[in-house]
Amino acid sequence: MTQTVASSLPALLNSLTQSLTSSFEATPKLSTLGTTNGISLLDVKNELLLSYLQNLVFLILLKTRTAKSSSASRTGQRPVTELNDAVVKKLVELRLYLEKGVRPLEDKLRYQIEKVLRAVDDAERQEKAEAAAGAATVKGGKRSEADSNSTSGSDDDNSGDDDDDDDADEAPGPKIADLQYRPNPAAFVRPPGADDDNSSGSGKRSSKDGIYRPPKIAPTSMPTAERRDRAADRRGGKQLRSATMDEFVNDELSAAPVAQPSIGTNIAGRGRHVKTAAERRDEAERQAYEETHFVRLQEGKKERARKEKLAAAAGRMNFGGEEWRGLGEGVDRINRLVKSKDGTGGSGGRTKALLDKSRKRALETTDGPRGSGVASVDIGERYQKRLKVQELGRTSRGKKR
Incomplete structure (x- = not known):
């Protein structure tokens, strides 16, 4: 090593x-280098x-x-x-x-340095080419002068070539200006008319005071389930029934997976009422807020009144744990059909006459279970009459004896 x-x-x-x-x-x-600029x-x-x-x-x-x-x-x-x-x-x-x-x-800085060096090399190469061309023209001029003494036809051609060569010699070569390849700071400045063009292209012109004002666009929002539930609460039982039908369709007829609540958590009113999806969602949001902020939310007067109103509207048709809302709707529908606008006559009167006529019409059918039941009533009445006749006959026989 x-x-x-x-x-x-x-x-x-x-x-x-x-x-x-x-x-x-x-x-x-x-020592000869200038260091004034660093x-x-x-x-x-x-x-x-x-x-x-x-x-x-x-x-x-x-x-x-x-x-x-x-x-x-x-x-x-x-x-x-x-x-x-x-x-x-x-x-x-x-x-x-x-x-x-x-x-x-x-x-x-490699790109700028190489660009300047390339420009210097091109300038030197062009100067050498011009010098070589000038020497060639000088030699050609001497030869043309020697040939002009012997031939007169080539004088014009040689003079034309000399003029072209003189013009080429007089043309100044390219010069490299100071800081020609430096970055251009003006390229980063936005022109004064750019803002106006952009604003006019978008259809919005900025104010003259220079304050930015956002465009006025009407806000729109998609309808949600909560809005539908609130509208149903305001409009009454008809919307409630449609919400109930929607919930039934989603639960029973939909093939999508659904998270079912625990057994007994959706039962209210001592088993006479089942909480809807909206009620369960509101209760879950309320519970999450209370657990997150460690506070107990107090129920306001408006909320309490709204719940009481809904409970009263729903409780009128509840009896024995069953829903009787649809029972009166059929009777009301019949009354609306048989009643005219002014109370008498018109299409409503004709409908009522047809209804009374159908009620008074005697039915010849004896097929009780598959019929309307009128025949079975007539059979009962005839049986009672026959029974009374037999009892009267028995009593009269005893008296005769």
Whole structure:
């Protein structure tokens, strides 16, 4: 290992010597650079690389001296060790500047730098091409003058070529302006008419005072089950019956999975009333609010009155745990059909006459279970009459004896 290091040290020292020599030659040129607007990134990069090389050479020098003086005392090695640590720390600092500071900035400016370098190369290439073309035209002009003495027909052609070449020589070459490829800050500024165009395109013009005013749009909301329940409570029993029918259809005829309440939790009124889905939902919301906020919600007067009204409307047709609301509806329907608008005559009178006639009509059917039941009533009356006649006959026979 020691032999390998010893053999590689001369080559390393030669390369470092050459790099330092070239840096010393370039040092006088740095004083001519203008730093009025600050140091450029490339100059900073060169300075950091030069400082990094100097510290690296110094570290190699310390390593070689330490290897030569391996037989020295510990007191002599302590200053060398401290100096070695300081150099390593400086190298780490410079490497951090290069990796985290210079490289990201160089990556961001790489496009602009390459664009400027490409423009410079194009300008140099064009200048060389123009110089070569000018030399060729000069040689062609001399040859045309020599040929003009012998031929007269080619004078016009040569003169035309000379004029074109002179125009090409007089045309100035492209010049690179200062800061031509810098970013354009004006591109980030919104033009003054952009806001007006956007507002006119959307149909809304902003006010002249510059205050933002949101567009006036009529708010709309989709109908929900709660709205339907409230409307049903306000309108009365007819809507309640439709809500009951909807609940029955959803529970019995729907194939969708439904979460059923626990047994007994939906029974109210001592078993005479079953809570609807809306009532269970309101009760669950009330319970969740009370458990979340640790408060007991008091029932207001309006809520209590509404519940009492609903209970009274529903309790009128409840008897014995059964619902009798549909019983009176059939009778009311018959009365509406047989009653005319003015109370007499009209289509209602004719309907009533037909109804009375049908009631007085004698039915000849004897099929009791499948008929209307009138025949069975007549049979009972005849049986009672016959029974009375027989009893009277028995009593009269006894008296005669």
